[in-house]
Amino acid sequence: MKRQWDDDRIDTRAAVHAALADPTRLAIVDELGVSDRTPSELCERFVLAGNLLAHHLDVLERVGLVERFVSSGDRRRRYVRLDRGPLSALVPPTLAAPTSMLFVCTHNSARSQLAAALWRDRVGTPAASAGTHPAERVHPGAVAAARRVGIDLSAAQPHRLGPADPSVQIVTVCDRAHEELDPHESWWHWSISDPVDVGTPDAFDAVVVDIETRLAALAT
Known part of the structure; x- marks a missing residue:
């Protein structure tokens, strides 16, 4: 039984792995896993300049891991939240059990x-x-x-x-x-x-x- 690979899935997994290869981006994802944060909170927490944080968020956003959105309270404020969907791509696909x-x-x-x-x-x-x-x-x-x-x-x-x-x-x-x-x-x-x-x-x-x-x- 030869295993057939889904090229699109492999490409998606590779892109998510590449985005998380940077320790700071991985730490940001860990933080967003428990709490939505404003960009300023993330800058303070990880001691990052605003332009560097923006770069990291751009990379994560391109692979669908984060979303930036406007506060429903103070419309001048923005939050960043984690989209866990792409994280499932990191897990190799399971195989249906062979019949024998x-x-x-x-x-x-x-x-x-x-x-x-x-x-x-x-x-x-x-x-x-x-x-x-x-x-x-x-x-x-x-x-x-x-x-x-x-x-x-x-x-x-x-x-x-x-x-x-x-x-x-x-x-x-x-x-x-x-x-x-x-x-x-x-x-x-x-x-x-x-x-x-x-x-x-x-x-x-x-x-x-x-x-x-x-x-x-x-x-x-």
């Missing part, structure tokens, strides 16, 4: 097993796992780490990777498997350290945290 996943590592004894189980539990769509050189059993450290987050891997068994199914989103979760295979451009790769090399509960728990962080970023 296959997680691949070398031995299919830890990382790919945990990834598939977490995907099924957290995302709710089908997921399987396989290995290029499957072990005889799922590592007890992976079973224990899964149990600590409420997932049962006690009956899981390693499987050998078969021919790729084009309808399935394949994710390699170890560098060795990714480099051994000839991945299609639609495959994803998550470079996750092998907890078996360390063998401690913390190492397996770190894999769970890594995978869950990636899942949270991908799916809603």
Whole structure:
């Protein structure tokens, strides 16, 4: 599944990021996030000359982040307020969850097993796992780490990777498997350290945290 990019959205995100790259402009946006301010208040708060503030507000206004408007009380007074809409452009677009996943590592004894189980539990769509050189059993450290987050891997068994199914989103979760295979451009790769090399509960728990962080970023 090749990801299609929206050029207009990318351009919008780039423009907003560029406007906020200046520390003063970022601080102004933070301030306006809690309170509308007059230009004179902003000048005093950030120790800015009026012409420099005007420049910063012009930059922010061009990307739609701020609006300057006339007071409904004293018509000689103007306020600046934040438009939060463009801030949503800073967040990379989420993907619809693929209908079926296959997680691949070398031995299919830890990382790919945990990834598939977490995907099924957290995302709710089908997921399987396989290995290029499957072990005889799922590592007890992976079973224990899964149990600590409420997932049962006690009956899981390693499987050998078969021919790729084009309808399935394949994710390699170890560098060795990714480099051994000839991945299609639609495959994803998550470079996750092998907890078996360390063998401690913390190492397996770190894999769970890594995978869950990636899942949270991908799916809603």
